[in-house]
Amino acid sequence: MRNPLIIERVRTISGSFAFIEHRFLRHGFWSSLSHQELLLYFFLVMVADRQGLSFYSYDKICTLLTINVDEYILARDGLLSKNLLAFDGTLFQVLSLPPEPVHQTRLLQNEEDMRREDPATIHQLVRQFKEGRT
Incomplete structure (x- = not known):
């Protein structure tokens, strides 16, 4: 095991909860997403609770990510069709990764x-x- 470069700055989870499985990169999920899909996915992972739930509205998301509504809709719909996200019109859920990415x-x-x-x-x-x- 390697030692941290700056021991005083080792990351810990102290407040909210967010994680990305390493399989996201290793199994090709990263490369299956557009730039806007990646941006939206990582944002929703970052703001979600332990169950992957988030209540951010589309206008707040667009403002924070500096994307327009068309880009948001394409990214959201892409994540839905790739089985990475569920959405009921107001509530997002980042889903556990499916067995393989959808290309x-x-x-x-x-x-x-x-x-x-x-x-x-x-x-x-x-x-x-x-x-x-x-």
């Missing part, structure tokens, strides 16, 4: 897919609508 690689194949799925395209369409250019 979703559905390719966008046409203009309709781009309008419906691509965040950059969606953002561009919303901006054009707001500017009255549609």
